[in-house]
Amino acid sequence: MALHLVKLCVGIESAEQLQSYIEHRQIMALAAGLSDEQVHTTRMVPTRIDELLDGGSLYWVIKGAIQVRQKLIDVRVYQDENGRKQCDLVLEPHLVHTQLRPRRPFQGWRYLKPEDAPDDLQIAGPVTDIPEAMRKELQELCLI
Template sequence: MALHLLKLCVGATSIAELEAWIAGRAAAARKSGVAFEQVHVTRMVPTRSADLLDGGSLYWVIKGEVAARQKLLDLRTFVDAEGVRRCGLVLDPDVVRVEPRPSRPFQGWRYLAAKEAPRDLGADAGAAGLPEALSRELRDLGLL
């Protein structure tokens, strides 16, 4: 059964910003002739790697909401230059929007059971074509 990770998306204030950051890194890799691979480095190493790699995703919390996810492709542990053990979360570069759900701030990452994960937003969802800020405002007003 798939298990997911939940993590704050530090530095991005919207899904569009996250997607632009990924696209920029991919373009820079292409320009330098290197194959692009999106790896997010975290200090803690998940112990349940088999469950995470069995269809798991990294769910991003953006501006206090679980807003998007990226499929986990691999987990790579390594020791950095300071001798600290770290984990590289290898992610599919495609960002999938999910039904927004409030989330309180936390440090690091948390496991997220498959049954607790928000559903993906389909292209036919009512707010799928709206700008993120407008969609958030309409949700806050209880109109979506």
């Protein structure tokens, strides 16, 4: 059964800003002749990697609520220059919008059980066509 991670998306104001940041990093990497692979580095190494790679995702907390997720492709463990373990979370570059789920601040990442993960948004048409404030309001009214 898949296991997920949840992490704060510090410095990002909206899911649209996060998607724009991802796309910008991909463009810059390709322009520099590097891989456009979407990687997030973390100092803590998960011990349940097999479960994470069995269909798990990284859920992003933006402005106090889980709003989007990215599917985990790989977890690469390595040692930094000081000999401390770290890992790269390799992610799909596109975001999947989820039902809003309030989440208090925390440090690092946390495991997220499948039964605790918010459902993906199921609406007709791309979610990105709806302004962020309107999407939140429609969701609070249970219209999407």
